[in-house]
Amino acid sequence: MQETDAIANARREMEVCNACRYCEGFCAVFPAVELRREFSAGDLIYLANLCHGCRGCYYACQYAPPHEWGINVPRALAEVRAESYAEYAWPKPLASMFDRNGTVVSLVAALGIAVVLFLSILANQRANFFGAHGTEPNSFYDIVPLWAMQIVGIATFGFALVALGMGARNFWRDAGPGEKIGPVAIAIAVWDVLTLKNLGGGGNGCNDNSEAFSMRRRYLHHAMFYGFLLCFAATTTGFIYHTFLGWPAPYGVLSAPVLLGTIGGLSMLVGTVGLFAMKLVDDPEPSVRRLLGGDVAMLAMLAMIALTGLVLLAVRATGAMGLAMAVHLGFILAFFLVLPYSKMVHGVYRSAALLRRAVERNMKPLGGE
Ligand code: SF4
Ligand code: SF4
Known part of the structure; x- marks a missing residue:
């Protein structure tokens, strides 16, 4: 660099x-x-x-x-x-998406919703798009065909994973340790990531807007992070049900995909709204204000993914299902597109930094000058 x-x-x-x-x-x-x-x-x-x-x-x-x-x-x-x-960032020309990141994330979100909404209205008769489909198997796919969801989902998520992987490789080349990485270092780093240990500061939490300590930020971040993982688990479980067990969506209220998605969605909402509220009262001095737009836009996108998912669950047997699903899928599409060029990359680089720290943990401090 x-x-x-x-x-x-x-x-x-x-x-x-x-x-x-x-x-x-x-x-x-x-x-x-x-x-x-x-x-x-x-x-x-x-x-x-x-x-x-x-x-x-x-x-x-x-x-x-x-x-x-x-x-x-x-x-x-x-x-x-x-x-x-x-x-x-990879590929390099897309690195400019980090400039005015709040605007970029918001525009991609609007574009994602518009494209999915437009195509699903175009592909359906009005009576089908706004009709009540009940909860019979495959009713979601009457609106957006399964093959279309799979192709777009795999292409966009696959690209995001490759871009994040290339970013991690670039980071590691400049900022990784020279030494070999053993299983103990990996286990320590994973623990530090999963517990967000460093958001505990010296043990009492963060100083959000004053000298007073608080665990609020750590807990809200946990709610968002684990809520996201639960939603991912819900989608994966649904995929396994459909592909390997021949059980198509939608699933019952007490099924694993719905329970995981509901708990995950609520948890994400609590985390994202809470973190957004904290940003309103944060002391601006120890932060960089020009980065606030990108942070807030990503929190808003995650909150909308959770909210629209919960709304879809609530209205899936009614005539509002088509609209709710198109908006929810639009947010998910936008999220995958913008993922490697948003605040979300901090998860990858911070995890890599924690791994390097775990490798260094037994090294002795050098004497002061
Ligand atoms: S360097 Fe960062 S993590 Fe460490 S005490 Fe300061 S603000 Fe907190
Ligand atoms: S100079 Fe650095 S180590 Fe010393 S009190 Fe300030 S932040 Fe802490």
Whole structure:
């Protein structure tokens, strides 16, 4: 990665932190800082993606503004993090989607809904699209054929996975460890990812808008993350039912796909709405305001996927099913299209950074200057 103003500023701040070391118990970033005397661009990208933005070090820092050194680690690392998303995006020409990301995500969402809505209205007679289909097997596919859902779903999700994989490879080339990765390091990293350990700050949670600690952000993030995984499990279970057991959708209220999807959808809604509400009252100082649009747009898209999925469940036996399904599928299509060029990439790079940290965990800090 090239030297940029953000990299230079993060290096200056990390050098101050390395001499100070007051925050060494706060998170994984500071012990990783203490292993180094110099910070390459790759090191700073690694540290930036290791930071979970809990803000604990900002409120604890005696050199934070208005001190003349202006140390603001969460903001400095957030700037580098944002640059790394664009730097490692694949294919490269699409990296510009990270500019004005809120607008891009919103436009893709609108486009996804419009395309699915237009095509499903075009492909159906009015009486079929707005007719009540009951809950007989295959009633969903009277509106959008199964083959169309499968082709578009596999193509867009498959492309997103390839793009994310290439991004991870690019990241690893610059910011990965030189050493071999063993199973213990992988197990530790997986645990840190699944528990969002670093959103616990020094153990008491994040500092959202003041020196007061709170576990709110960690719990809401858990609700969103595990809700998303449950919804994914619901879709996978439905696929297995249909493909291998010959049981077509829609499924009963107490079936595994519906239960998983309902709990997952509600959990996603709680998480996304809660995180959005927190952004309204966050202290802007330790954050980068120009990144807010992309964060909010992705939260809104995830919330709408959950909400439209729950609405579809509620109206599936009525004449509103066609419309509800087209809007829900439109949001899902938009999500897959924008996935590798949105805030969602933080999950991939942060996991990779946690893996590198797990590899380094037994290394001893270097002495201060
Ligand atoms: S953030 Fe401030 S208090 Fe914490 S280690 Fe860095 S310079 Fe020291
Ligand atoms: S904001 Fe939190 S996670 Fe990031 S460096 Fe500071 S203490 Fe660590």
